[in-house]
Amino acid sequence: MEELIATLHRLGEDPGVRAIVIDSAGPAFSAGHDLGEMIGRDPGFYQELFDVCTVMMETIHGLRQPVIAKVHGIATAAGCQLVAACDLAVAAEGTRFATPGVKIGLFCSTPMVPVSRAVGRKRALELLLTGEPIDAQTALEWGLINRVVPAEQLDEAVAELVAAIARSSADTISIGKRAFYEQIDLDEGGAYDLTKGVMASNSQTVDAQEGMSAFLEKRPPTWSSG
Amino acid sequence: MEELIATLHRLGEDPGVRAIVIDSAGPAFSAGHDLGEMIGRDPGFYQELFDVCTVMMETIHGLRQPVIAKVHGIATAAGCQLVAACDLAVAAEGTRFATPGVKIGLFCSTPMVPVSRAVGRKRALELLLTGEPIDAQTALEWGLINRVVPAEQLDEAVAELVAAIARSSADTISIGKRAFYEQIDLDEGGAYDLTKGVMASNSQTVDAQEGMSAFLEKRPPTWSSG
Amino acid sequence: MEELIATLHRLGEDPGVRAIVIDSAGPAFSAGHDLGEMIGRDPGFYQELFDVCTVMMETIHGLRQPVIAKVHGIATAAGCQLVAACDLAVAAEGTRFATPGVKIGLFCSTPMVPVSRAVGRKRALELLLTGEPIDAQTALEWGLINRVVPAEQLDEAVAELVAAIARSSADTISIGKRAFYEQIDLDEGGAYDLTKGVMASNSQTVDAQEGMSAFLEKRPPTWSSG
Numbered sequence: 129m130e131e132l133i134a135t136l137h138r139l140g141e142d143p144g145v146r147a148i149v150i151d152s153a154g155p156a157f158s159a160g161h162d163l164g165e166m167i168g169r170d171p172g173f174y175q176e177l178f179d180v181c182t183v184m185m186e187t188i189h190g191l192r193q194p195v196i197a198k199v200h201g202i203a204t205a206a207g208c209q210l211v212a213a214c215d216l217a218v219a220a221e222g223t224r225f226a227t228p229g230v231k232i233g234l235f236c237s238t239p240m241v242p243v244s245r246a247v248g249r250k251r252a253l254e255l256l257l258t259g260e261p262i263d264a265q266t267a268l269e270w271g272l273i274n275r276v277v278p279a280e281q282l283d284e285a286v287a288e289l290v291a292a293i294a295r296s297s298a299d300t301i302s303i304g305k306r307a308f309y310e311q312i313d314l315d316e317g318g319a320y321d322l323t324k325g326v327m328a329s330n331s332q333t334v335d336a337q338e339g340m341s342a343f344l345e346k347r348p349p350t351w352s353s354g
Numbered sequence: 355m356e357e358l359i360a361t362l363h364r365l366g367e368d369p370g371v372r373a374i375v376i377d378s379a380g381p382a383f384s385a386g387h388d389l390g391e392m393i394g395r396d397p398g399f400y401q402e403l404f405d406v407c408t409v410m411m412e413t414i415h416g417l418r419q420p421v422i423a424k425v426h427g428i429a430t431a432a433g434c435q436l437v438a439a440c441d442l443a444v445a446a447e448g449t450r451f452a453t454p455g456v457k458i459g460l461f462c463s464t465p466m467v468p469v470s471r472a473v474g475r476k477r478a479l480e481l482l483l484t485g486e487p488i489d490a491q492t493a494l495e496w497g498l499i500n501r502v503v504p505a506e507q508l509d510e511a512v513a514e515l516v517a518a519i520a521r522s523s524a525d526t527i528s529i530g531k532r533a534f535y536e537q538i539d540l541d542e543g544g545a546y547d548l549t550k551g552v553m554a555s556n557s558q559t560v561d562a563q564e565g566m567s568a569f570l571e572k573r574p575p576t577w578s579s580g
Numbered sequence: 581m582e583e584l585i586a587t588l589h590r591l592g593e594d595p596g597v598r599a600i601v602i603d604s605a606g607p608a609f610s611a612g613h614d615l616g617e618m619i620g621r622d623p624g625f626y627q628e629l630f631d632v633c634t635v636m637m638e639t640i641h642g643l644r645q646p647v648i649a650k651v652h653g654i655a656t657a658a659g660c661q662l663v664a665a666c667d668l669a670v671a672a673e674g675t676r677f678a679t680p681g682v683k684i685g686l687f688c689s690t691p692m693v694p695v696s697r698a699v700g701r702k703r704a705l706e707l708l709l710t711g712e713p714i715d716a717q718t719a720l721e722w723g724l725i726n727r728v729v730p731a732e733q734l735d736e737a738v739a740e741l742v743a744a745i746a747r748s749s750a751d752t753i754s755i756g757k758r759a760f761y762e763q764i765d766l767d768e769g770g771a772y773d774l775t776k777g778v779m780a781s782n783s784q785t786v787d788a789q790e791g792m793s794a795f796l797e798k799r800p801p802t803w804s805s806g
Binding site for chain 3: 163164166167168171174175177178179181182185186189229230231232233234235236237238240241242244245247248249250251252253254256257258259260269270309312313
Binding site: 420441442443471472474495497498499500515518519521522523525526527529530531533534537538541542543545546549550551552553554555556557558559561562563564565566567568569570575577 | 615616618619620623626627629630631633634637638641681682683684685686687688689690692693694696697699700701702703704705706708709710711712721722761764765
């Protein structure tokens with residue numbers, strides 16, 4: 129997790145990086161923590177483990193660029209949390225998602241944070257209390273992921289999302305992503321107070337003035353960033 | 355927007371008005387702001403623009419009567435926000451919804467407020483970060499709208515919702531709509547603290563006493579209002 | 581309602597009880613309050629009625645064990661609220677759900693609390709403002725319930741959920757259910773602050789150590805509880 133956090137920060141600070149894709153090398157996206165490291169440790173170990181895991185998830189929201197989960201095989205426990213924490217997620221057909229910690233005596237309490245905010249209460253409780261998996265189509269219908277495609281089209285589907293993002297101004301994407309996570313937990317009045325200021329400020333940027341002018345002149349825009 | 359705000363207030367204060375339908379005269383429901391007015395203006399212009407737009411959206415929630423968006427063609431940017439901000443929405447088949455500001459350098463940060471609260475995080479981020487449209491059936495499945503019907507049945511579908519509302523007491527509808535928006539952003543305990551008082555008070559109104567009596571006596575109620 | 585609250589508390593304190601199923605004896609799950617008791621009463625009656633009803637709903641969330649609504653016939657007004665308030669819900673095909681108070685002058689303002697949190701804004705407002713019912717399949721698609729099965733399979737479907745829960749440690753389920761309702765109304769940062777401590781603490785319990793060891797040793801776990 130510390131390596132992934134460091135990598136995310138490094139990519140996040142690189143102005144040439146327009147989107148970040150989290151993929152996995154093996155047959156699974158992620159099955160979460162390595163239980164072999166988690167038996168009989170002292171209390172400080174567990175606290176640090178979940179502190180670092182939470183930093184990893186919160187780092188994703190704090191980056192300037194969109195982060196896309198590219199998912200295949202299984203995404204369970206903290207692996208399911210990672211999918212939920214990413215801004216966007218694309219899965220191969222056949223992928224299974226679960227929060228199975230309940231079955232091993234360790235309830236998926238940190239995974240429940242982004243999972244319950246993605247899929248709603250009844251569905252989150254079903255995943256959490258039974259530990260049973262759902263398939264990719266169900267994850268799509270529940271709003272946990274954005275696309276399901278045959279495995280051989282996974283690269284292409286992710287590339288399409290990246291290309292859509294890369295066509296826009298990097299500064300604009302950054303302004304919008306930050307505003308999204310700042311407003312999402314506010315009440316509606318607070319969210320408007322925040323975002324109306326964001327839009328007024330965004331309107332005056334070089335890229336917004338260029339983008340609006342280009343649209344009116346029916347020509348492609350030239351961004352100052354990205 | 356100022357004309358629409360004034361009209362909404364005028365209708366809202368008219369006791370003969372039971373529901374308000376926002377329709378459009380042209381081929382589109384609304385494509386949002388007029389970009390031609392938004393190039394090279396001074397900072398105060400942009401601040402006022404988004405202040406007034408936010409007042410318009412919040413006015414809809416503050417009215418006594420339900421407000422229904424009757425949507426056809428396209429509903430994009432602040433037009434998509436307007437659909438999300440209405441209490442109910444009915445769309446013609448073929449309607450497309452988008453928050454495409456990202457493509458012109460001006461992220462749809464105020465539209466994200468009601469859109470993200472209607473469709474959830476992953477779907478809102480997909481709309482916002484790609485700027486790509488969804489069709490009416492997808493908007494229905496995502497909870498952005500309540501009905502999709504063939505264009506020639508749009509009048510009838512809206513009329514059915516209006517008729518359902520108009521059969522009930524105007525005072526009851528007003529009590530309920532206000533309670534809805536007051537409780538929706540509270541935590542569950544706070545929401546119950548508020549609404550149990552609302553229900554106790556509502557129970558003692560003339561219309562509730564009449565409505566319950568009529569139900570028990572198997573006769574139609576006669577409302578004091580509406 | 582007072583009998584149900586007392587029964588819930590009694591079952592909740594019984595360590596042999598692993599899940600609680602709320603069923604009904606008659607042809608309906610519940611049509612809510614008895615209107616025959618609600619005409620012409622003094623103000624204190626109504627306040628107490630909705631206070632007690634709210635205590636009943638909040639008791640469900642506060643119990644150590646998952647509570648499952650087993651629903652058939654109709655679930656309307658406070659009966660629909662009860663379904664929404666349960667942790668999980670299974671319905672027979674043909675069940676109808678509604679918040680029809682608007683039709684009798686008494687808006688379903690307390691039912692709106694869990695219903696709007698389960699199905700989202702536009703769908704909740706449609707139910708509340710029109711009072712019209714939805715069928716079980718729609719309730720499933722909207723996230724109000726977890727399963728729809730033919731009436732003759734209702735016992736079996738509920739038993740499957742109970743069995744899935746009973747396979748896990750009672751302490752683990754209790755830790756997780758409490759964390760779920762504590763975190764659900766916090767902002768995401770607050771939810772992580774809470775749940776990362778819950779997981780660190782949960783990791784050190786006898787059942788988590790046993791569950792992780794059993795998983796690694798490919799043997800069934802033996803729980804200290806449940």
